[in-house]
Amino acid sequence: MTSGMNQSDVAGIILTGGRSTRMGLDKATLSLAGRPMWQWVADALRPVVDRIILVGAIPGLEVEAPLALVADSPPGFGPLGGLATGLEKSGKFHHLVVAADYPLVRPELLRLLLLKAPGHLAVCGRTKLFLEPLVGYYHSGCAPVARAMLAEGELRTHVLFNRMASHVLSDEEYETVDPKRQSQFNVNTPDDRARADELLRQQANPAA
Numbered sequence: 001m002t003s004g005m006n007q008s009d010v011a012g013i014i015l016t017g018g019r020s021t022r023m024g025l026d027k028a029t030l031s032l033a034g035r036p037m038w039q040w041v042a043d044a045l046r047p048v049v050d051r052i053i054l055v056g057a058i059p060g061l062e063v064e065a066p067l068a069l070v071a072d073s074p075p076g077f078g079p080l081g082g083l084a085t086g087l088e089k090s091g092k093f094h095h096l097v098v099a100a101d102y103p104l105v106r107p108e109l110l111r112l113l114l115l116k117a118p119g120h121l122a123v124c125g126r127t128k129l130f131l132e133p134l135v136g137y138y139h140s141g142c143a144p145v146a147r148a149m150l151a152e153g154e155l156r157t158h159v160l161f162n163r164m165a166s167h168v169l170s171d172e173e174y175e176t177v178d179p180k181r182q183s184q185f186n187v188n189t190p191d192d193r194a195r196a197d198e199l200l201r202q203q204a205n206p207a208a
Contacts, residue, residue, distance in 0.1 A: 009092065011091070012053070013095050015097065016028035055082040083097060083142070093140045095139070096136075099134035109174070114137060117167075120137075120139075121141050122136060123136055131158040131161060
């Protein structure tokens with residue numbers, strides 16, 4: 001990695017969350033193209049990180065070593081609480097964080113986030129309307145900032161970027177590595193699930 005980091009310096013954190021009100025069940029374990037959604041995220045992280053931990057509170061979810069499962073501490077504070085927990089429990093300074101409902105995240109984008117990390121505590125992309133903090137780079141120094149926000153009752157993850165040194169990828173930077181912006185595809189509804197399933201099957205069998 002040209003950022004000065006080695007793969008051994010970086011932990012991957014998958015935020016599994018809990019039950020989705022729009023989907024009616026735990027999104028992370030939904031089957032997409034024959035596999036749980038979180039496993040697609042893990043596949044994207046593996047070439048870039050040293051270890052992967054899943055943070056959340058999904059009953060019955062089990063993982064095998066070298067993956068690890070960590071419960072939100074304390075539970076019930078959404079992605080920001082999961083992020084703080086993951087940063088504190090990873091044993092690393094550098095992290096790539098992806099929510100489990102971004103199954104099309106590209107390893108090329110994750111490498112770019114690391115490339116832009118020096119000098120910043122957090123890096124993410126953005127859509128036309130808002131930041132995309134649930135696919136991002138986070139230094140362990142973000143944890144106390146996140147904990148302070150939680151103590152204030154501020155649960156919006158993107159607010160972190162206003163409280164510390166951060167970088168938001170430009171459209172040009174983002175589209176150089178992910179021109180179709182598939183990494184921003186967020187599965188929230190049954191229609192989203194069907195579309196993600198189709199796209200993942202196409203990737204697995206591009207000649208079909």
